Amino acid sequence: MNVLVLGSGGREHALAWAISRSPDVKRLYVAPGNGGTAAVAKNVALDTEDLDAVLEFALDNAVELTIVGPEAPLVAGIVDRFRDAGQRCFGPSQAAARLEGSKVFAKEFMKRHGVPSAEFAVFDEPQAAKARVSDLGFPVVIKADGLAQGKGVVVAESSEQAISALDEIMVRKKFGDSGSRVIVEEFLRGEEVSIHSICGGGRAVMLPTSQDHKRIFDRDRGPNTGGMGAYAPVPFVTAKQRDAIYETVVKRTLTGMEKEGNPFTGVLYAGLMMTDAGPKVLEFNVRFGDPETQALLPLMKSDLLRLLFESTNSAPPETVDFHGDRFAATVVVASQGYPGAYKKGETIEGLSDIETPQRVVFHAGTKRDGQRWVTTGGRVLAVTAWEPGLAAAIKSTYEGVKRVKFSGAYWRTDIGKKAL
Ligand code: AMP
Ligand code: GLY
Numbered sequence: 263m264n265v266l267v268l269g270s271g272g273r274e275h276a277l278a279w280a281i282s283r284s285p286d287v288k289r290l291y292v293a294p295g296n297g298g299t300a301a302v303a304k305n306v307a308l309d310t311e312d313l314d315a316v317l318e319f320a321l322d323n324a325v326e327l328t329i330v331g332p333e334a335p336l337v338a339g340i341v342d343r344f345r346d347a348g349q350r351c352f353g354p355s356q357a358a359a360r361l362e363g364s365k366v367f368a369k370e371f372m373k374r375h376g377v378p379s380a381e382f383a384v385f386d387e388p389q390a391a392k393a394r395v396s397d398l399g400f401p402v403v404i405k406a407d408g409l410a411q412g413k414g415v416v417v418a419e420s421s422e423q424a425i426s427a428l429d430e431i432m433v434r435k436k437f438g439d440s441g442s443r444v445i446v447e448e449f450l451r452g453e454e455v456s457i458h459s460i461c462g463g464g465r466a467v468m469l470p471t472s473q474d475h476k477r478i479f480d481r482d483r484g485p486n487t488g489g490m491g492a493y494a495p496v497p498f499v500t501a502k503q504r505d506a507i508y509e510t511v512v513k514r515t516l517t518g519m520e521k522e523g524n525p526f527t528g529v530l531y532a533g534l535m536m537t538d539a540g541p542k543v544l545e546f547n548v549r550f551g552d553p554e555t556q557a558l559l560p561l562m563k564s565d566l567l568r569l570l571f572e573s574t575n576s577a578p579p580e581t582v583d584f585h586g587d588r589f590a591a592t593v594v595v596a597s598q599g600y601p602g603a604y605k606k607g608e609t610i611e612g613l614s615d616i617e618t619p620q621r622v623v624f625h626a627g628t629k630r631d632g633q634r635w636v637t638t639g640g641r642v643l644a645v646t647a648w649e650p651g652l653a654a655a656i657k658s659t660y661e662g663v664k665r666v667k668f669s670g671a672y673w674r675t676d677i678g679k680k681a682l
Contacts, residue, residue, distance in 0.1 A: 264289040264324050265567065267303070268310045269331025270296050271488075272594070272626040272644045273552035277329060277566070278303045279622065280559045284567035291323065297635060298625025298643065310335050313343050320349050327352060327571050333549050336528070337363035337409060352574045353528040354548045358519055361530070361546040366407045366443050368546050375518030378510055379543045380535075381448040388432040395424040395446055403447040406431050408440030412476070412486060417449065450535040450542055453680075455496050456554055457534060459512050460569060462527045463577025464520060466512050470495035470561055470584060471504070472554040473681070478601060480676045487601045488641055491677030493591040494557040497652060498681060499536070507534065507541050515546075527574060553644055556624050557590040560648045590648040591655040593663050593677045597627070598670030600640035605670060610635040610642070612665040621647040621662050637668055653682055 265287055267278050275298045282290055282302040293316065295305035308315055311334055320328055328344060328351040330336055339356035353359070360367040372379045381398060385391035395402065395418075404427045406414030414437050418424035424446075431441035455473055459466040472494035478484040511532050519526040531547040531554075559566065563583035572578055597604035606627075613635055616623050624646060627639015643666065647658035656678045663673055 263287065263326040263571070264291070266291045266293060266306075266320055266323075266325045266328045267299075267331060268293055268316065268328065268335060270294050270626075271331065271552050272624040272641065273550050273555045274331040275299050275302075275624040275626070276556040276559050276646075277331065277550065279624065280562070280566040281329075284565050286565070286567050286571075289323070291325070293319070296625045296638075297628035297630045298623065300630065311338060313338060313340050316340065317343055317347055317349065320344070321347065326350060327567070327574060329353075329570060331549065333359070333362050333409065333547065336548055341528075350571075350574050352570045354526055355524065357524040358526045358528075359548045361515075361519075361526075362548040363409060364407055365405050365445055365545070369445055369447075371518060371522075372543060375514050376510075377514045377518070377543060378540060380450050383446050384443060385446065386443045388428055391428050391432065391444055391446060392425050395428065396421050398446065398448050400424075401449040403449055404428060404431065405445040405447060406437045406441040407443040407445065408437070410437040410440045412488060413437070414440060415486075450537055450544070452535045452537040453498070454544065455499055455534050455536055455541075456551055457507055457512070457532050458550065458554070458558065459530045459532075460573050460578045460582070461516060461530050462573035464516065464525065465577040465580070466516050466530065467578045467580070467582050468504070468508060468512060469558050469582070471499045472496065472551070472557055474551065474554055475674060475677055478674075480674050485601055487596070489551070489553045489594065490596065490674045491591070491593045491644070492551075492554045492557045493589065493652060493656070493678040493681065494554065494561060495589065496681060503536065503541065507532070511541060511543055553592045553594055556592040556644055556646050560590045560622070560646060561585055561588050585648075587650050588648050589650070589652040589655045590646055591652065591659040591678050592624075592644050592646040593659050593673050594626075594641050594644045595663060595666050595671050595673045596641050597637055597639070598672050600672070604640050606636075606638055608637045608668040608670060610637060611667040616645060616662040616665050620649065621645065621658055623662070642668070642671070652678060656682075
């Protein structure tokens with residue numbers, strides 16, 4: 263079949279890499295893609311938020327399955343548009359995508375259906391929010407309701423910090439309309455773990471657990487980024503905890519969405535805090551995580567394309583096969599200055615000397631310029647390696663990372679360290 267992947271990051275390169283190995287794929291397109299996706303697919307210059315243009319491309323090129331990487335087209339209703347035109351698009355409807363698109367919707371939904379999560383209050387007026395911001399004690403977490411590229415969350419240690427965050431979000435509108443409403447939320451303690459489930463037809467199959475590293479500097483310091491590295495599976499999550507995640511988070515969410523008339527199809531990504539009282543949801547995403555996907559897909563034995571096709575068409579199979587003894591680690595190489603301002607156009611060297619049968623490079627912000635590779639983004643590329651043990655996977659990943667050469671190349675040196 264002909265397949266279209268939407269997006270341009272490392273996640274999309276990993277998706278295209280896995281799909282390109284499927285015996286079912288005929289033509290594989292990535293829009294807009296990056297320097298790396300061009301090696302496994304045909305890049306197409308499309309704006310992924312221009313739903314008309316994307317649909318027209320899919321119709322004109324007999325695309326049988328479109329897979330959406332980023333959240334924006336999902337929240338904008340691409341799946342509904344495709345369905346109305348008789349096209350298969352892997353992902354949730356616009357109504358179901360509110361689990362990511364509106365944090366207020368997600369919190370109220372979880373409360374209605376007994377999905378464990380932090381205590382919270384919702385405010386649409388800054389005065390009321392400020393008056394009540396001390397109710398849950400400190401630290402307290404303040405979240406803008408809408409999409410804010412992962413930046414709309416502030417952990418405030420004092421009422422001064424909380425009030426200044428409320429001013430930034432609600433009064434100065436740092437995230438525009440996304441900050442018209444805020445959530446003030448109880449601070450949870452524990453280890454963070456992500457779980458991805460592939461959903462369709464009322465069924466969910468969980469992928470292995472993974473852990474992201476959101477802060478820019480080692481030991482989780484500095485500002486939040488899109489993610490600086492990941493590993494999977496997370497060795498300290500027990501089978502019993504996985505069962506609890508399935509029963510209390512995944513199943514209740516799926517059943518709740520179905521009951522409310524918004525059945526969920528696509529990837530449900532739950533960001534969890536493993537607290538003493540069990541797993542609690544920090545956030546939902548309705549798409550694959552980046553960089554987690556880059557660590558998860560090399561663990562998968564089943565054919566990804568078939569899995570996504572069947573989930574869209576009817577339901578995922580009851581089980582998905584993984585290489586049980588395999589661990590994968592992903593380390594992102596970023597441009598100096600990211601997540602703030604950074605330079606573009608640096609020549610990248612060393613890429614031909616990294617890949618092995620158990621190590622790959624997934625590109626994010628790169629392009630080919632004649633015979634050269636050059637940087638075009640903050641997160642430039644990531645190296646992923648897999649081995650029978652986590653320590654070996656991390657070691658191999660860093661051996662690859664050290665061969666990447668460009669002016670200002672930066673990476674964290676402690677990806678996965680907490681799990682060893
Ligand atoms: P979110 O985008 O909601 O996942 O929040 C971004 C980050 O803020 C999370 O990955 C956590 O590190 C942190 N965070 C969010 N909510 C809470 C909470 N209730 N308690 C503690 N940390 C939180
Ligand atoms: N890695 C975090 C995210 O994809 O949202």
